[in-house]
Amino acid sequence: MKLSIGSVTKPGSTRINKTGSWRTFKPIIDIEACIGCGTCSMLCPEGSAYKDNVSGKYAIDYDYCKGCGICAQECPVKAIEMVMEEK
Amino acid sequence: MQEELFAPGHRGCAGCGAAIAARLILKGSGKDVIVVSPTGCLEVISSPYPESAWEVPWIHSLFENAAAVASGVEVALKSLGRKDEAKIIVIGGDGATIDIGIGPLSGMLERGHDVTYVCYDNEAYMNTGIQRSSSTPYGASTTTSPAGKVSLGENRPKKNLPAIAAAHGIPYVGTASIAYPKDVIRKVKKAISIEGPKYLQIHAPCCTGWGFDGSKTIEIGRLAVETALFPIYEITDGKVTSVKKIKRKPVEDYLKVQRRFRHLLKSDRGEEAIKNIQDIADANAEKFGLDL
Numbered sequence: 001m002k003l004s005i006g007s008v009t010k011p012g013s014t015r016i017n018k019t020g021s022w023r024t025f026k027p028i029i030d031i032e033a034c035i036g037c038g039t040c041s042m043l044c045p046e047g048s049a050y051k052d053n054v055s056g057k058y059a060i061d062y063d064y065c066k067g068c069g070i071c072a073q074e075c076p077v078k079a080i081e082m083v084m085e086e087k
Numbered sequence: 088m089q090e091e092l093f094a095p096g097h098r099g100c101a102g103c104g105a106a107i108a109a110r111l112i113l114k115g116s117g118k119d120v121i122v123v124s125p126t127g128c129l130e131v132i133s134s135p136y137p138e139s140a141w142e143v144p145w146i147h148s149l150f151e152n153a154a155a156v157a158s159g160v161e162v163a164l165k166s167l168g169r170k171d172e173a174k175i176i177v178i179g180g181d182g183a184t185i186d187i188g189i190g191p192l193s194g195m196l197e198r199g200h201d202v203t204y205v206c207y208d209n210e211a212y213m214n215t216g217i218q219r220s221s222s223t224p225y226g227a228s229t230t231t232s233p234a235g236k237v238s239l240g241e242n243r244p245k246k247n248l249p250a251i252a253a254a255h256g257i258p259y260v261g262t263a264s265i266a267y268p269k270d271v272i273r274k275v276k277k278a279i280s281i282e283g284p285k286y287l288q289i290h291a292p293c294c295t296g297w298g299f300d301g302s303k304t305i306e307i308g309r310l311a312v313e314t315a316l317f318p319i320y321e322i323t324d325g326k327v328t329s330v331k332k333i334k335r336k337p338v339e340d341y342l343k344v345q346r347r348f349r350h351l352l353k354s355d356r357g358e359e360a361i362k363n364i365q366d367i368a369d370a371n372a373e374k375f376g377l378d379l
């Protein structure tokens with residue numbers, strides 16, 4: 001709904017804070033193994049695991065992924081591997 | 088990319104259960120909502136001024152008065168004739184809800200406001216450094232119920248707010264866990280579709296406060312449900328209308344993987360406490376008929 005007064009900050013403006021820099025481990029999706037169940041996308045605290053509308057496959061937005069490992073832990077076919085970041 | 092009503096860039100710990108709860112609640116509600124949040128982790132991580140993670144109208148109340156603010160928002164929309172434009176949802180922590188905000192919440196329920204109150208339950212005051220709340224479970228060590236030579240951690244059981252909410256005679260009360268995301272979404276959808284006051288309590292494990300690796304947030308949440316320490320049910324018009332049945336696991340499976348309970352595994356007195364915790368789980372299973 002549209003509010004006419006009182007809004008003090010811009011919606012979704014935390015997006016300027018690229019939390020990908022927090023990461024120690026990086027999730028890598030094996031797209032061959034992925035069955036497209038959407039669990040990773042449903043459970044990621046950052047909304048970083050998403051379905052790519054072009055390829056129809058699941059992918060990770062590394063700008064924000066904090067590397068928590070929930071997606072890898074919960075993927076029913078273990079298609080996600082956590083690998084050490086190289087910086 | 089999918090629509091994200093709870094934007095990334097928020098400051099939640101890696102693996103934060105409260106952030107998952109917020110995402111799931113907004114998936115259930117859609118964008119036509121006004122959210123009220125009291126002070127607590129979710130509020131702090133989502134609104135580092137001048138930024139906001141919220142893609143929906145959102146207002147921060149005080150720690151104690153989210154239900155009063157939500158009641159006011161509802162009455163204001165009604166008197167402007169704009170009630171149909173948005174549903175009103177409170178998303179507050181257990182401290183804000185079950186401790187300090189219980190008076191305003193009771194008032195909101197009793198006056199019959201058309202508001203869905205959702206408590207994300209991480210079982211302590213996380214934002215200020217893991218102090219116990221009345222939702223902290225028996226046996227948990229926190230900074231104000233520290234386990235030590237004499238103490239075995241929190242010495243009182245978790246307050247049963249869903250039962251207190253239901254005692255107000257409201258149309259809908261539900262419990263859920265982020266470990267069962269579709270159930271959370273379904274219950275939020277259902278709650279907002281019902282006219283009147285609704286109360287939902289969503290178990291949202293906190294890796295930092297409970298002491299487990301951030302990758303295990305969902306696994307720990309699932310164990311709380313599977314051990315019957317966090318029963319999942321709905322109460323519609325005063326009657327239990329659904330329960331999540333489980334193939335029950337012993338409470339140790341849940342306790343041993345969290346730092347807050349680790350002291351219980353190290354002494355005879357701890358063993359006694361574990362028996363008491365198993366009794367709590369058995370009573371939940373019996374009361375709601377949880378066993379498959």
Ligand SMILES: Cc1ncc(C[n+]2csc(CCOP(=O)(O)OP(=O)(O)O)c2C)c(N)n1
Pocket residue numbers: 105126127128129149150151179180181182183184209210211212213214215220
């Ligand atoms: C009246 C008042 N007392 C104390 C505080 C300090 N305070 C801010 S958040 C918080 C705890 C929040 O706990 P909870 O509601 O469980 O949310 P969590 O941080 O655990 O998500 C406290 C004590 C405050 N803001 N206002």
Ligand code: SF4
Pocket residue numbers: 027043044045046047048049060064065066067068069070071072102
């Ligand atoms: S590692 Fe964590 S933050 Fe990164 S995509 Fe997986 S669930 Fe999301």
Ligand code: SF4
Pocket residue numbers: 029033034035036037038039040041058071074075076077078079080
């Ligand atoms: S959880 Fe695993 S199988 Fe499911 S969509 Fe994500 S990567 Fe694919």
Ligand code: SF4
Pocket residue numbers: 098099100102103104105106128129132209213214292293294295296
């Ligand atoms: S302390 Fe707990 S609830 Fe707070 S941001 Fe960290 S994981 Fe989330």
Ligand SMILES: [Mg+2]
Pocket residue numbers: 180181182208209210211212213220
């Ligand atoms: Mg809390």
